[in-house]
Amino acid sequence: MSVRVRVPTPLRKFTQGVDEVNAQGINVKALVDDLEKNYPGIKERICDESGKVRRFVNVYVNGDDIRFLQNMETALKEGDSISIVPAIAGGC
Numbered sequence: 001m002s003v004r005v006r007v008p009t010p011l012r013k014f015t016q017g018v019d020e021v022n023a024q025g026i027n028v029k030a031l032v033d034d035l036e037k038n039y040p041g042i043k044e045r046i047c048d049e050s051g052k053v054r055r056f057v058n059v060y061v062n063g064d065d066i067r068f069l070q071n072m073e074t075a076l077k078e079g080d081s082i083s084i085v086p087a088i089a090g091g092c
Helices: 028-038
Strands: 001-005 020-024 058-059 081-086
Touching: 001 028, 020 028
Parallel strands: 001 081
Antiparallel strands: 001 020, 058 081
């Protein structure tokens, strides 16, 4: 099963500049593992040492934040749209 993953600008160095890639997985954890297999180094930018999504990275499945679903165990189905969005900090 294939899903589309929107890749943010800071992670495009792993995807040779491509802003959307296809990946596979029955859930978000498997999807991130598939991304790592095809784009080595990307997983450590998305996940911490324990395998959880870094707190400054948001992952959305069809527009829903996985933190309000089943997190890394959020199930995926054919045609889902995944967005990886790094938090942007700013200030005065």
